[in-house]
Structure formats: structure tokens, C-alpha cells
Amino acid sequence: MGERYLKSIRLLAECMQGFERLSGEHVRQCGLTHAQFDIIATLGNTPGMPYKELGDKTLITKGTLTGVIERLEQKGLVERERSLDDKRSWFIRLTPRGEQLFREVFPRVVSLGAAVFSGYGDDDFAALEKTLSGLKQVITAGGA
Amino acid sequence: MGERYLKSIRLLAECMQGFERLSGEHVRQCGLTHAQFDIIATLGNTPGMPYKELGDKTLITKGTLTGVIERLEQKGLVERERSLDDKRSWFIRLTPRGEQLFREVFPRVVSLGAAVFSGYGDDDFAALEKTLSGLKQVITAGGA
DNA sequence: TATTGTTATACTCTATAACTATA
């Protein structure tokens, strides 16, 4: 009785795993690892963000993040700029080439989604968004 | 217009990330890595399954799986048995100690869930299960 | 010939802790 949510969690995990199975191939094809794509996707469509914030959003610890950013920098996909306010801090953003990759890869992953959701109507999306929003809220509230 | 599902995918990813953030600590505390917990959780509450099936379910490729299973075997948490039907194949199951760990760790992760979902009623669960089931169906159909 | 699982390789991620520079 107290474990009904287990079914939901299992479903949630299966959905994510299914989506990763679909998208993973495209991610690898463009020469990115999972962690690297995570960074690119997080920086995409933003003006960039502080190093710290990037680590918090992607759940990558600072020691690891240094290496991941370094490899993306070597590939010319992201760039770092020292913050003026706080000289300890760095601001990370996609380079034009990084932006280009984001715009190439994301739509490819996205087109998979488009096919998957071709049968979804407005009501279906509304229901999905509503339930997931609620779920997100209780989950993140529990962590804070 | 054709990209409305992006919002749902983002929500889905955020929910999973939130849940991993909550559960990750407990997983690590019992000395398991993410991949190892994935195996334990997949084998839990089953009589075991062939090596191949385990790899398919966890998305761990065969070369990697050998190492992960090896480390779990060294810890005395899983055991392998040669299949009688097909001598190339192995059957993997939790040892009694592995079962015990599963029963200790899973409830701890589960108790987090119980707190998170304390405000959910029958209708909330029904809605969540319905939308996620539909999502799972279209995602896995697209992959097959 | 195809499939199951192992081995080998090279690289990436990971947690952790000690460290530097700035606040």
C-alpha cells in the first residue's frame, strides 16, 4: 500500500532508459560522451553560466567538471572567461562551433522525439506535462 | 509547434535527475556504483536471468558487463551458473547476501520515495501511471 | 556462419582529498 509509487518510479526509469537508448547513438556519432552532451545541452540556448552553476545543474562534481570542460575546450566547443566580479569564478559558454554542434545534434535527437510523439495531441501533452510537473515538484522539494 | 514534446522530455530528465540525486547517496553509502546498483536492482525479486538478458535490460554492453559482474561476484553479491541448454550462456542470480543487500538498500531508497509521494492520492498515482505508461509505450515502440 | 561471453586497449568519468588563489 505504501509502495504504489514504485510502479511510477520504475516507469520513469524505463522511459528515461528508452529515450537514452534512442538518443545515445546520435550523441556518440557526433563524438560526444554522455557527460559532454549533458554540458552542451545545458549550455545550449543560454548566454552561458558560471562554472559552479553548470556543475550544480549537471550533477557533475567540480573535480570531474574540470576534466570534462577541458576536453570540450580542446575540441573548441566551449570557452571560459574569468569573471570580473569574482576572480575565483569562471564563466562558461558555447563557442560558435559549439552552438553549431548543438543546433545540429539536438534536432537530430529531437527528430527522434518528433516521430515518437507523432500520435500525441494537445490533451496528451497537457496530461503528460501536468503529471511530470507535479512529480518534479515533489522530487526536488524532497531534496532541498 | 512540432517541438512541444521537448518540454516533456526536459521534465522527464529533471525528474530522473532529481530522483538520482536523492537515491545516489544511499547507493554509494552501501559501496555500490550506479552500474552495480542497476544490476542488483534488475536481479532483485527475480529468480535470475541469462547474462544476455541482463545486458539488454541494463543497457550495459557485454564487454563492460563482464567487469561489472566480476566485481559483484568478488563482493559475493551475485553468482553465475553455466546454462545447461546452451553451454555458451551463463545464468546470473543474486546470492543470499546479494538478496539481503537488495532488501536493505532498496527500502532505503524506497523510503525516500515514500516521503516524496506522501501527498499523492489514488487519483494522482493513477494519472501518473497512465501518462508514463503511454510514454513508455511510444518510446519503446520507436526503438524496436 | 552466427552468437555468447572473454580479453585487450585506450579513454572518460567518478569520488575524494589536498591544494592555490581569491573573498
Place this chain on the structure above:
DNA sequence: TATAGTTATAGAGTATAACAATA
């Protein structure tokens, strides 16, 4: 003292390909 990020270390996951045994 505290925080942002780097460096060092040891272990684990990852893709890939070549390989053995079996089907």
C-alpha cells in the same frame, strides 16, 4: 575562515574490436 576551481590518485565504466567456444 570560507569558497571557486585545479590537481592528483585510484578505481570504475565505456566503446570497440579481436578472440574462443559453442550453436
